[in-house]
Amino acid sequence: MTRTLIVVGHGMVGHRLVEEVRARDAAGTWRIVVLGEESRPAYDRVALSSYLDGKSAEDLSLVTHEFLDDPLVDLRLDTGAASVDRHARTVSTTDGAVLGYDALVLATGSRPFVPPVPGHDLDGCFVYRTLDDLDEIRDAATEGKPGVVIGGGLLGLEAANALRLLGMHPHVVEMAPRLMPLQVDEGGGQVLSRLVGDLGLTVHCGAATQSVDADEQGRVRGVTLADGTTIDTDVVVFSAGVRPRDELAEPAGLERAERGGILVDDRCRTSDEHIYAVGECAAVEGRCYGLVAPGYTMAEVVAGQLVDAAGDGFPGADMSTKLKLLGVDVASFGDAHGTTGGALEVVYANNAAGTYAKLVLSDDAQVLLGGVLVGDAGAYSVLRPLVGRELPAPPEQLLLPAGSGVDAGALPGDAIVCSCNNVSKQDITTAITEQELTDVAAVKGCTKAGTSCGSCVPMLKNLLSECGVSTSNALCEHFPQSRSELFEIVHATGIQTFSELIGRHGSGRGCDICKPAVASILASLGRGHVLDGEHAGLQDTNDRFLANLQRNGTYSVVPRIPGGEITPDKLITIGEVARDFGLYTKITGGQRIDMFGARVEQLPEIWRRLVDAGFESGHAYGKALRTVKSCVGNDWCRYGVQDSVAMAIRLELRYRGLRSPHKLKSGVSGCARECAEARSKDFGVIATDKGWNLYVGGNGGFTPRHAELLAADLDDDGLVRLIDRFLMFYVRTADRLQRTSAWIESLEGGLEHVREVVVEDSLGIAADLEAAMAAHVGNYSDEWAGVLRDPHKLARFVSFVNAPDAPDPTISFTEERGQIRPVSLPMPSIRQEVRA
Amino acid sequence: MKWQQICAYESLSPEYGVPALLGEHPVALFRTGDGELFAVGNVDPYCGAGVISRGIVGDREGEPTVASPMLKQVFSLRTGECLDDPGTRLPTFAVRRKDDVVEIGLP
Ligand SMILES: Cc1cc2nc3c(=O)[nH]c(=O)nc-3n(C[C@H](O)[C@H](O)[C@H](O)COP(=O)(O)OP(=O)(O)OC[C@H]3O[C@@H](n4cnc5c(N)ncnc54)[C@H](O)[C@@H]3O)c2cc1C
Ligand code: SF4
Ligand code: FES
Numbered sequence: 017m018t019r020t021l022i023v024v025g026h027g028m029v030g031h032r033l034v035e036e037v038r039a040r041d042a043a044g045t046w047r048i049v050v051l052g053e054e055s056r057p058a059y060d061r062v063a064l065s066s067y068l069d070g071k072s073a074e075d076l077s078l079v080t081h082e083f084l085d086d087p088l089v090d091l092r093l094d095t096g097a098a099s100v101d102r103h104a105r106t107v108s109t110t111d112g113a114v115l116g117y118d119a120l121v122l123a124t125g126s127r128p129f130v131p132p133v134p135g136h137d138l139d140g141c142f143v144y145r146t147l148d149d150l151d152e153i154r155d156a157a158t159e160g161k162p163g164v165v166i167g168g169g170l171l172g173l174e175a176a177n178a179l180r181l182l183g184m185h186p187h188v189v190e191m192a193p194r195l196m197p198l199q200v201d202e203g204g205g206q207v208l209s210r211l212v213g214d215l216g217l218t219v220h221c222g223a224a225t226q227s228v229d230a231d232e233q234g235r236v237r238g239v240t241l242a243d244g245t246t247i248d249t250d251v252v253v254f255s256a257g258v259r260p261r262d263e264l265a266e267p268a269g270l271e272r273a274e275r276g277g278i279l280v281d282d283r284c285r286t287s288d289e290h291i292y293a294v295g296e297c298a299a300v301e302g303r304c305y306g307l308v309a310p311g312y313t314m315a316e317v318v319a320g321q322l323v324d325a326a327g328d329g330f331p332g333a334d335m336s337t338k339l340k341l342l343g344v345d346v347a348s349f350g351d352a353h354g355t356t357g358g359a360l361e362v363v364y365a366n367n368a369a370g371t372y373a374k375l376v377l378s379d380d381a382q383v384l385l386g387g388v389l390v391g392d393a394g395a396y397s398v399l400r401p402l403v404g405r406e407l408p409a410p411p412e413q414l415l416l417p418a419g420s421g422v423d424a425g426a427l428p429g430d431a432i433v434c435s436c437n438n439v440s441k442q443d444i445t446t447a448i449t450e451q452e453l454t455d456v457a458a459v460k461g462c463t464k465a466g467t468s469c470g471s472c473v474p475m476l477k478n479l480l481s482e483c484g485v486s487t488s489n490a491l492c493e494h495f496p497q498s499r500s501e502l503f504e505i506v507h508a509t510g511i512q513t514f515s516e517l518i519g520r521h522g523s524g525r526g527c528d529i530c531k532p533a534v535a536s537i538l539a540s541l542g543r544g545h546v547l548d549g550e551h552a553g554l555q556d557t558n559d560r561f562l563a564n565l566q567r568n569g570t571y572s573v574v575p576r577i578p579g580g581e582i583t584p585d586k587l588i589t590i591g592e593v594a595r596d597f598g599l600y601t602k603i604t605g606g607q608r609i610d611m612f613g614a615r616v617e618q619l620p621e622i623w624r625r626l627v628d629a630g631f632e633s634g635h636a637y638g639k640a641l642r643t644v645k646s647c648v649g650n651d652w653c654r655y656g657v658q659d660s661v662a663m664a665i666r667l668e669l670r671y672r673g674l675r676s677p678h679k680l681k682s683g684v685s686g687c688a689r690e691c692a693e694a695r696s697k698d699f700g701v702i703a704t705d706k707g708w709n710l711y712v713g714g715n716g717g718f719t720p721r722h723a724e725l726l727a728a729d730l731d732d733d734g735l736v737r738l739i740d741r742f743l744m745f746y747v748r749t750a751d752r753l754q755r756t757s758a759w760i761e762s763l764e765g766g767l768e769h770v771r772e773v774v775v776e777d778s779l780g781i782a783a784d785l786e787a788a789m790a791a792h793v794g795n796y797s798d799e800w801a802g803v804l805r806d807p808h809k810l811a812r813f814v815s816f817v818n819a820p821d822a823p824d825p826t827i828s829f830t831e832e833r834g835q836i837r838p839v840s841l842p843m844p845s846i847r848q849e850v851r852a
Numbered sequence: 853m854k855w856q857q858i859c860a861y862e863s864l865s866p867e868y869g870v871p872a873l874l875g876e877h878p879v880a881l882f883r884t885g886d887g888e889l890f891a892v893g894n895v896d897p898y899c900g901a902g903v904i905s906r907g908i909v910g911d912r913e914g915e916p917t918v919a920s921p922m923l924k925q926v927f928s929l930r931t932g933e934c935l936d937d938p939g940t941r942l943p944t945f946a947v948r949r950k951d952d953v954v955e956i957g958l959p
Contacts, residue, residue, distance in 0.1 A: 493913065515885070525867070525885055527910035528919035528926070553868040557906040557921035565921055569901030817859045817870040817881070824871075824878065826895060826902040840900075 018047045019118035021322065022107050024097040024264070026052030028061055029295030029311035030123030031078050034089060036319035046322065048089050049115055051107070053096040054146060057084070062308055062436075062468055065174045067150050068181050070711065070724030070767075076147075097124075100268040102288050119290050119322060122265075122278055123315075126258035126296040126306070131166070135228030140236030141252045144175045156251050159183030159706075159729075162218075164239045164247055166225050167255035168195040170337055175253045176217050183728070187218045187247050189225055189239070199337055199348035203365055204390040207372040211344045211391060220245070228252055260297045260304050273299030282329035283321060284314050292318045300330050307337070308468065309435045316438075336400050336435060338393060345393035350386025350403035351376050359385055362411040366391075375399075375411050382406050397475035401431035401441065433475050436468035441479065448483040456480065457761075474764070491752060492529040495522040499677065500749040503537050507748075512543050513550050532556045533752045536639055539675035540747050541788075542795040545802050547809045558637035561813070562799055563619055566612060568827055568838035571619060573599070573611040574636035575626050576672060579646040579664030579684075580607030589629040597622055600835045606643035606681065608634055613836050615827060617815045623800045632798040635673060639753075641680045644668035645693065649686035649703070656686030658703030663732070664692070667701070670736065671743065673796050677750040677759070680743070681715075695723045698756040699739055704728070708735045712742055713757040713767065721757045724767055727775050740789035741774045741782050748785075853946060855955040862952065864889075869905035869918060874956050879945055880905035881954065882929060884916055890929040891945035891956050896920045897934075904942065 021037065023030050034048055052058070059076040067076060083089065096110040100120065107115050128143035130136050142153050157163065163179040165172050168190025176186035188195070194205025195212065209219050224242040231237035238248045260277035264270075270286050271279040277299030284292045284300065295311035296304060305311065310330075317330050336349035354361055358379030365372045371391030378385055384402045389395060395414065407414065408426035427433070429442035447453060447462045459476050460466045466473045489498035495518070497505065502517070511517050514534050518526055526534075535554035539546055546552075546559050558564050563571035575590070590609050594601045597618055599611040614622055636642060646664030650656030664684040674680070683694035684701040694700030700711040706729040714723025727738055750759040763769045772778040803809045814820035829836040858872045864883040871894050872879045878894035882905075894902045899922045907918040909929075916929040926935045932942035946957030 494910075524914065525909075525911045525916075527912065527917070528908040528924060531908050531910060550866070553865060553909060556908065557903070560906060565903070565906075567899060567901065567922075569903045569922075811863070812870075815871065816873040816878070817863065818857075819873045822873055824902050825876070826878065826900060 018045060021046045021048045021119045022115060022117040023050045023121045023123055025123035025125055026050050026058045027125045028308050029315050031058035032312050033121055033294055033315035033319055036315055037322055040319055040323040044088055050091045051095050051097050052093045055094050065178050068178045073147055100264055102268050121318060122293040122297055123295045124261040124297040126260045129257045129259050130254045131256050133225050133227055135230060138228055138230050138236045140250050144253055144255050157182035157184050162187055162247055162249045163251040164249045165253045165255055170196060172255040175255045189220045189223050191224055193222045199352060200388050204372045204388045207370055207390045208346055211370055258306060262297055273302045277304040284318050294318055338396060345391055347389045347393040347396040349400040352386045352388050356385055397472050401427050401433050434465035434472040437464040439463050439465040444479050445483050454485055492527055494524045494526050494530050499533055499752045503748050506537050514554050536675045542791055561616060562633060564637045570827060571614045573614050573622055574608050574634040575631035576634035577608055578668040579644055579661050581661055593622055593625050607645050616813055620810055620813050624804055627801050633800045639676055639679050641671040641674050643681055645683040647686050647691035653686055655689055657705055658686055660684040660686035660703060670793055674792055676747050678753050678755045707731050710735060710738055713760045715755050715757050726771060738774060741785040744785035744788045745773060853957040855957055858954045858956055860952055861949050861954050867909045871905040878902045882909055889947045891947040892932050893943040896922050897940055898923055
């Protein structure tokens with residue numbers, strides 16, 4: 017018999033609850049009605065701030081197609097629960113429906129607390145909780161103006177960073193004498209204030225807000241502090257804590273906790289046996305938890321009771337936190353304030369480097385109770401799981417930068433490595449060995465560890481190597497170095513050839529892994545034509561014949577059409593060449609015209625005609641820049657705000673021929689309608705009223721990804737300069753065949769690190785990167801023109817060395833839809849034995 | 853054994869393959885860095901296309917190899933055996949340098 021479960025609230029925890037019930041309830045005994053007040057299904061609120069940093073609402077969504085199509089789940093959005101009648105066991109909704117339930121779970125989360133200062137409800141005051149809130153803040157933000165955040169806790173700093181990303185100058189007003197008073201002690205607070213100040217935030221600590229002041233229209237015009245200071249602003253964001261949304265409890269006769277929240281026992285049961293509460297609205301044994309991990313645990317506890325009528329109680333929660341997104345490392349974990357009786361503190365502060373670290377130890381200094389890290393939270397992923405356990409090393413060793421003393425080996429198996437998803441070290445190592453996982457992405461996919469706040473990702477890397485998964489950098493058996501190390505060697509030594517490099521730094525004669533990688537490095541550094549002398553033998557077949565190998569051994573020919581713009585004469589030339597050589601033609605997704613079916617010996621003649629007509633190689637064959645797609649832009653399109661065509665052509669001509677670890681694609685859209693699909697590219701450019709937004713790290717393919725915002729509102733030259741730096745940084749440091757997205761993910765600090773290096777020049781290499789790109793641009797010449805001028809290179813384009821014009825008997829075609837099509841080849845018998 | 857003249861030794865580059873026609877047979881001919889010559893069938897047994905000569909020459913633990921450019925299986929140049937999938941092999945042919953001319957032995 018099916019019973020009805022009503023879940024009120026489709027937030028992070030409500031969603032997890034439904035997922036858990038569906039996963040456990042194989043027999044389908046529960047039909048689930050989910051009431052969600054927001055207009056969107058559940059999304060990752062923890063990552064909310066990244067919505068202003070390039071992520072879309074879709075990226076943040078927590079629901080899958082299967083979930084939305086699940087016949088046992090009835091998700092009603094834009095629908096709130098208005099009241100609960102416990103005796104009738106019904107819920108009335110805001111749209112007037114009355115729904116019966118067998119079990120009810122309240123997962124209504126919390127609402128931001130807005131202190132009742134005068135003016136708190138003026139136009140221009142916001143809170144920071146939902147995607148809609150962020151949309152409103154985005155609409156209200158004016159670049160270059162101050163913005164005020166009231167509350168200097170974890171969320172307040174995130175909100176301040178959000179204002180900064182919107183181009184505003186944020187002020188943070190905090191009542192306590194330091195920022196993040198709940199997490200950080202005084203020493204840490206001082207370091208934090210300085211680091212945050214360096215980022216352009218103005219901090220007012222120990223300051224009470226006296227009033228929010230209005231202009232004549234009744235809109236916010238400024239904020240006055242208790243000491244009389246005034247800040248001119250038209251945007252005020254309140255982030256002064258949250259209050260549980262327990263408003264359904266009292267009218268229904270459910271008990272509330274003393275300090276708010278729906279009171280439940282350790283199994284998340286209210287005083288009514290049919291009603292549970294989970295997540296931020298629940299006060300478990302009187303205590304509310306404002307983090308997602310304890311909420312997820314509650315969801316599991318309740319799902320267990322609903323489906324198996326069993327399960328464990330709520331074990332208590334890990335309240336560790338880490339500041340995301342501001343580019344300042346702050347973490348606190350366990351008993352950060354040393355409130356346990358007899359607790360000892362060990363502090364390491366380095367004012368010069370701007371770091372502060374404190375460990376809280378038990379009275380005998382044996383057990384780790386908690387700690388605070390500011391400026392460098394590298395040790396967080398190791399230290400947090402050690403809370404409550406004996407120290408594996410002397411405390412000073414644990415604190416030293418780089419967390420040098422300890423690694424994954426120090427953690428016991430049941431230590432929780434990922435607290436967001438409650439995954440222990442043991443769970444992870446078992447998954448690694450049993451499922452033979454070889455990289456962090458696989459571990460994430462398999463165990464869910466690392467998929468929420470991401471702070472445990474460094475530990476996942478450690479665990480991989482602890483399990484003996486070789487995370488060796490060696491390129492292949494011939495070179496112990498990684499691609500980026502080889503790049504540096506070639507760059508620094510001026511080595512010109514593969515044989516010199518392998519002779520001095522490698523062993524053996526090379527293979528199909530290291531040869532093309534080195535060829536690409538030599539080409540990126542402008543060390544000669546790809547088919548010069550020894551270089552020719554290093555190339556993958558595509559680069560060897562400057563064309564793309566197709567399945568029957570023929571090649572495709574793809575001339576460059578920068579930005580997709582082409583004259584009628586050139587179109588006619590392509591048509592004539594294709595007709596005369598009997599090639600199949602197709603217009604591709606990258607705004608090119610491909611011609612297929614050319615034999616090796618035909619390539620030079622085809623290209624001679626194309627080069628004569630003014631075409632050049634499109635590099636469709638290389639690990640190189642492929643295309644810069646464009647929309648029509650403001651010349652023709654009534655929405656366009658910039659000339660996307662001219663910019664696409666400029667970028668394509670600038671980066672043509674650039675050899676890179678993986679093929680590169682780009683796009684330029686003339687407005688946010690994004691007709692060029694720029695955000696699915698390695699670097700994408702979208703016009704704004706003020707200039708260009710630059711997105712990086714997108715790709716289509718196997719694991720599609722949207723590019724993320726690197727910098728906003730750039731002028732033409734500023735845009736080109738940042739792309740120069742970004743591409744060169746990638747070319748120099750990525751692994752072989754590593755896409756920009758995977759490369760960014762692999763960097764410690766991810767996109768933020770890229771931004772520091774590329775935009776803020778934190779490594780001081782920007783000038784060098786720009787110079788390298790300038791050298792590439794200066795050295796460019798068309799590869800096909802080079803081949804056509806050189807008889808030695810031309811001599812390689814033959815069907816057979818002893819019968820240069822004899823057609824290859826393995827190639828044949830039939831016709832389909834008026835064009836040629838390769839004939840499936842008769843396979844030679846694979847296991848044939850032929851004696852020499 | 854009957855030997856067929858293929859081309860001048862000088863027209864082969866080190867560590868680089870060329871296709872040749874031995875009667876009806878497409879053959880891939882290689883000259884390695886130390887001057888040794890090898891000849892194997894040019895047709896990739898996994899896809900039927902005549903592309904082995906366009907593969908990258910190298911070694912695996914000292915064994916001279918060529919990697920098919922199509923789906924990248926690696927073959928021993930000495931025995932023709934596929935090192936990624938033992939049991940599959942390319943035909944191999946006798947090859948020699950006579951004065952300045954490269955010759956392949958007809959099977
Ligand atoms: C900017 C930001 C950053 C954060 N960062 C972190 C972090 O780094 N780590 C961490 O652990 N936590 C973080 N949190 C907190 C975390 O998001 C919450 O703990 C978590 O979302 C709680 O989940 P929940 O389902 O209880 O509540 P919510 O996700 O808030 O969901 C409750 C839902 O119920 C709906 N609702 C309420 N009342 C009704 C009703 N009567 N009828 C129908 N629907 C209703 C609400 O509209 C809401 O959609 C952050 C929160 C914010 C806002
Ligand atoms: S992206 Fe904007 S400017 Fe470009 S074609 Fe589309 S609507 Fe027009
Ligand atoms: S600890 Fe947050 S994702 Fe693992």
